[in-house]
Amino acid sequence: MKTAIVYYSKHHGNTLKLLEAIKAADEVTLIDVTKDPQADVSGYDRIGFASGIYYSNVAKQILKYAEEHLPEGKEVFFIGTCGNNSVSAQKTFFKALREITDGKKCKYLNEYICLGYDTYGPFKLVGGIAKGHPTEDEISASVSFYGNL
Numbered sequence: 187m188k189t190a191i192v193y194y195s196k197h198h199g200n201t202l203k204l205l206e207a208i209k210a211a212d213e214v215t216l217i218d219v220t221k222d223p224q225a226d227v228s229g230y231d232r233i234g235f236a237s238g239i240y241y242s243n244v245a246k247q248i249l250k251y252a253e254e255h256l257p258e259g260k261e262v263f264f265i266g267t268c269g270n271n272s273v274s275a276q277k278t279f280f281k282a283l284r285e286i287t288d289g290k291k292c293k294y295l296n297e298y299i300c301l302g303y304d305t306y307g308p309f310k311l312v313g314g315i316a317k318g319h320p321t322e323d324e325i326s327a328s329v330s331f332y333g334n335l
């Protein structure tokens with residue numbers, strides 16, 4: 187199953203830590219959406235989208251990419267890191283992305299979300315939240331998630 191993950195990871199590289207571990211364990215192509223915003227993924231069977239969570243959503247660059255370049259009918263999955271992973275907060279994270287992938291008749295497989303060190307805005311004043319995240323366990327869990335897709 188040929189797989190590509192289109193990602194955006196700018197705050198602390200938290201999301202990229204998961205992806206690098208996945209790439210070390212499995213066959214996958216990583217595409218940084220900021221460097222290759224028009225990447226052609228038509229030759230892949232499965233497309234992952236990975237992003238830090240910004241303002242309760244994935245990066246707008248990811249949404250734009252999915253809207254403009256995700257081919258119809260692919261299998262898709264989502265990976266994210268966030269400062270607050272409460273169940274209620276998580277509900278919104280992939281909502282807009284899922285609407286786009288559903289609109290393109292893509293088959294949703296699963297999603298993985300974990301904490302990522304967050305020093306945004308006022309959190310910087312207290313040294314940040316979710317320090318030390320993603321942990322080794324969270325990184326391993328993302329590798330298992332990918333392996334079990």
Ligand SMILES: Cc1cc2nc3c(=O)[nH]c(=O)nc-3n(C[C@H](O)[C@H](O)[C@H](O)COP(=O)(O)O)c2cc1C
Pocket residue numbers: 194195196197198199200201202237238239240241242243267268269270271275301302303304305306
């Ligand atoms: C501008 C900005 C907005 C953020 N908004 C949220 C948010 O709404 N909810 C949340 O849980 N975390 C939020 N965070 C924290 C990030 O999601 C978290 O630190 C994530 O791990 C960043 O991923 P990255 O290092 O891969 O970019 C925000 C961070 C930044 C910089």
